[in-house]
Amino acid sequence: MYNLKLLDKAVDQFASLPGIGRKTALKFVLHLLKRNANEVDTFIQSIRDLKTHIRECSCCHNISEGELCDICNDPKRDSGIICVVENIKDILAIEATSQYNGLYHVLGGIISPMDGIGPSDLHIDSLLERIDKQPVREIIFALSATIEGDTTGYYIFKKLKNKEELVISTIAKGISVGNDLEYTDELTLGRSIVNRVRFNFNE
């Protein structure tokens, strides 16, 4: 594309980021070239620090600066509930709601035979271990509302069948808050009727 090898190399590197093509990568590279050396150093340093100091929480596989992540370490959180999610971004999304005070477990993916991802590729064994060791009352599946998400939940559910006192739940599927009924698809609307919630005047 261009005669400058160093430029091409940097474009290649940026183009390896998810969702970035060579045109956008070139835009980034030309932008960095315009910045002063200090700013670029800060940019580089932030990536280096990230890679050096951030690791996986040994308990829940969330990202962490220490052995355990901030959530696992927080004594104020309810360690009796574990919310099972696909990836770290899901934790961020649930934390942003401020509606959950338990712990998490990141599977690192979802069972998807089409993509060659089986149960052994996910952090399912470490989840089962956690449930064996810790006193856990409830497991919440917060997985995508797709066939893959349902399969993954069902697979783990079957593994936990012998735990009679454990409550196993899944996040509610239904119409989005603020959405009109007429624009909701049939499957979602159907689920929202089947899983209707009793009206509570005191709420």
Next chain:
Amino acid sequence: MYNLKLLDKAVDQFASLPGIGRKTALKFVLHLLKRNANEVDTFIQSIRDLKTHIRECSCCHNISEGELCDICNDPKRDSGIICVVENIKDILAIEATSQYNGLYHVLGGIISPMDGIGPSDLHIDSLLERIDKQPVREIIFALSATIEGDTTGYYIFKKLKNKEELVISTIAKGISVGNDLEYTDELTLGRSIVNRVRFNFNE
């Protein structure tokens, strides 16, 4: 957004790239966290090399690994024609067409009073100097077909008025190749009629 300062810092840095918000920046950061240390080192090194070794061509303000860029250095190129462009990306676009064999001059922007960019902020003086020193036959304006582009072209055109032997041209405005007439806007269609090209059976 998240408790990890290092993560936040890296997200801030990526979010400073053009067109990237914090959500996409987070996606990049989590992606980099998943890669192995060597890959991240290569990524960092490519940015560092870029900033250390690539500079501006002292003649045409294109990017370059040496004092002069590959295009200015190329003896096969016609140094009698200078194509005036807004930025480096425009050079890449024109080079990709393989239809031009002259030199370039990067203005580094376009006259835009709304954004506070005047003629003195652009590399116009160095263009006039080049024309004084080198034997230049033709100047081609390859600027955006906007009021700002036309203003910039006209400003430089006026500065060159005294050069009687210099040909000053601008790239053709007209309908896009492969486009239907009915979908072309009136202004463009009007320009394409006014600037019609004589049909040549031998072409």
